[in-house]
Amino acid sequence: MPEPLRLKGISASAGYAEGPLFNLDPVVARYNRKATAADERLALGTAIKAATGRLATLVAATEGDAAEILEFQLAMLEDDALTGPAFAAIAVGQPANTAWRQALDAEIVGYETSDQDYFRARAADMRDIRDQVLRTLTEESEAAAPAGAIFYGEDIAPTRFLETDWSSGGGIALKAGSAASHVAMLARSRGVPMIVGLGASPAHLAGVALLDAEHGGIILAPSRAEVEAFRRKSSSFAARRDRAETFLTRPAVTNAGTAVRVQVNIADPSDVNSIDVSTCDGVGLMRTEFLFGKTLPDEETQYRAYRKVLEWAEDRPVTIRTVDAGGDKPVPGFTVEEGNPFLGLRGIRLSLARPEVFRVQIRALLRAAIHGNLKVMFPMIAVVDEYQRAAALFAEEKAALAARGVAQKMPPLGIMVEVPSVAIAPEAFAEVAFLSIGSNDLTQYVMAAARDNASVAHLNSIRHPAVLRLIASVAAFGRAQKIPVSLCGDAGGDPAAIPALIEAGLRDLSVVPAQLAMAKAAIADVSI
Numbered sequence: 001m002p003e004p005l006r007l008k009g010i011s012a013s014a015g016y017a018e019g020p021l022f023n024l025d026p027v028v029a030r031y032n033r034k035a036t037a038a039d040e041r042l043a044l045g046t047a048i049k050a051a052t053g054r055l056a057t058l059v060a061a062t063e064g065d066a067a068e069i070l071e072f073q074l075a076m077l078e079d080d081a082l083t084g085p086a087f088a089a090i091a092v093g094q095p096a097n098t099a100w101r102q103a104l105d106a107e108i109v110g111y112e113t114s115d116q117d118y119f120r121a122r123a124a125d126m127r128d129i130r131d132q133v134l135r136t137l138t139e140e141s142e143a144a145a146p147a148g149a150i151f152y153g154e155d156i157a158p159t160r161f162l163e164t165d166w167s168s169g170g171g172i173a174l175k176a177g178s179a180a181s182h183v184a185m186l187a188r189s190r191g192v193p194m195i196v197g198l199g200a201s202p203a204h205l206a207g208v209a210l211l212d213a214e215h216g217g218i219i220l221a222p223s224r225a226e227v228e229a230f231r232r233k234s235s236s237f238a239a240r241r242d243r244a245e246t247f248l249t250r251p252a253v254t255n256a257g258t259a260v261r262v263q264v265n266i267a268d269p270s271d272v273n274s275i276d277v278s279t280c281d282g283v284g285l286m287r288t289e290f291l292f293g294k295t296l297p298d299e300e301t302q303y304r305a306y307r308k309v310l311e312w313a314e315d316r317p318v319t320i321r322t323v324d325a326g327g328d329k330p331v332p333g334f335t336v337e338e339g340n341p342f343l344g345l346r347g348i349r350l351s352l353a354r355p356e357v358f359r360v361q362i363r364a365l366l367r368a369a370i371h372g373n374l375k376v377m378f379p380m381i382a383v384v385d386e387y388q389r390a391a392a393l394f395a396e397e398k399a400a401l402a403a404r405g406v407a408q409k410m411p412p413l414g415i416m417v418e419v420p421s422v423a424i425a426p427e428a429f430a431e432v433a434f435l436s437i438g439s440n441d442l443t444q445y446v447m448a449a450a451r452d453n454a455s456v457a458h459l460n461s462i463r464h465p466a467v468l469r470l471i472a473s474v475a476a477f478g479r480a481q482k483i484p485v486s487l488c489g490d491a492g493g494d495p496a497a498i499p500a501l502i503e504a505g506l507r508d509l510s511v512v513p514a515q516l517a518m519a520k521a522a523i524a525d526v527s528i
């Protein structure tokens with residue numbers, strides 16, 4: 001009997017899978033060099049065309065976020081700026097496979113080393129198109145995985161994920177990867193168990209494995225006791241998930257009959273494409289950092305993005321947060337290099353320091369407000385003066401738009417409660433329209449444990465009494481002052497944290513769309 005092998009990773013999509021391991025091998029290009037540069041050019045052109053055709057077929061069979069990923073890949077393959085350097089290298093004597101690999105690798109490095117999640121997430125999409133063309137060039141086909149396989153390797157391509165039939169189970173265990181990658185996002189929305197970050201694990205693995213993507217582990221050659229324990233956890237998870245699905249279309253109510261509003265958190269307008277609006281009470285947090293890519297967004301681009309979500313939500317509230325750049329979300333040309341960026345010029349501090357950028361976002365929000373039930377909130381508020389200065393800019397821009405005859409509306413203006421000064425002394429904020437607790441940042445600041453540092457993750461707990469006591473006192477302040485208080489951090493979707501949040505007095509949570517059903521089911525079990 002081989003010894004059990006246990007590897008630890010990070011959960012990227014909760015669930016359990018038991019099945020044969022399938023190694024995801026990198027493309028090894030065994031290429032037959034052609035006689036002339038013209039033949040090499042033709043070979044590359046044909047391979048790009050074949051990859052484009054394959055993607056177009058997949059796009060036609062896909063919708064929502066998956067289609068958006070594939071459309072990005074299609075656009076890249078059709079972009080001369082991407083393919084041009086490879087053809088130029090062929091013209092000076094390179095074989096097509098080397099020319100293509102080098103041209104794509106040069107692009108991919110830029111994505112991989114970007115300090116923005118958005119671009120880093122695109123790196124896997126770029127590697128995918130590089131490998132698809134290389135495979136066609138070298139006539140190397142992808143080995144077929146057995147049904148219910150657990151894919152194991154460095155990373156998995158989005159097209160591989162989308163072409164796999166997950167109906168008979170299976171899962172993903174990656175040495176690298178990221179919970180913020182596009183494949184992780186797809187895995188969560190399709191319920192495919194996935195773990196990432198296995199680190200320095202063996203190059204190849206074989207045999208049947210047990211994947212526990214709820215706690216982030218995989219076991220090979222498990223003992224009988226491990227198999228039995230795994231199956232018990234797996235069936236309890238399946239039962240919880242099935243039961244949760246029955247709550248999705250119902251309003252969230254505790255066991256004692258208390259109604260709780262459950263809204264969604266989105267990071268990009270396309271997120272709403274796959275959400276049935278009737279299953280949520282609105283958008284509790286729309287992040288706007290996605291707009292701040294390589295260049296600062298213009299007013300029209302922002303207006304269209306906000307309007308799309310407002311129209312989707314019909315009359316439900318949509319809370320849009322002004323840009324929260326800085327900290328773990330740097331934006332080139334906007335944020336500044338700092339020794340301690342979590343405590344630096346980020347969120348509203350940066351917007352107020354760069355009013356010419358902030359005013360563009362304000363105008364787009366004021367114009368979008370006429371298309372739905374908009375609320376606007378400011379991130380990283382520490383003192384009331386910041387709120388007042390931001391509100392004054394809204395009033396000025398509103399007057400300027402009105403003077404030009406532009407249709408606009410002043411939305412209610414509220415703040416995030418994520419800096420301890422606000423949570424400890426909320427009485428300074430009696431004038432704001434609403435308070436939304438950002439539990440991710442509030443927890444990291446109260447516990448002095450960075451949210452992106454795995455070595456202090458044990459300290460970064462929303463359920464620490466210090467954090468819960470602050471949340472309860474903010475909720476009590478809101479009740480006393482008749483100021484609505486909600487919570488838009490990830491804790492709102494964590495079934496283990498939900499009872500404590502409701503006990504702390506919260507009645508308005510917002511969660512990532514994939515957690516809607518689980519959150520509603522957890523609320524139904526609360527008997528306070």
Ligand SMILES: C=C(OP(=O)(O)O)C(=O)O
Binds near residue numbers: 441
């Ligand atoms: C919702 C929050 O904001 P962020 O986008 O920083 O996670 C939070 O801090 O809880």
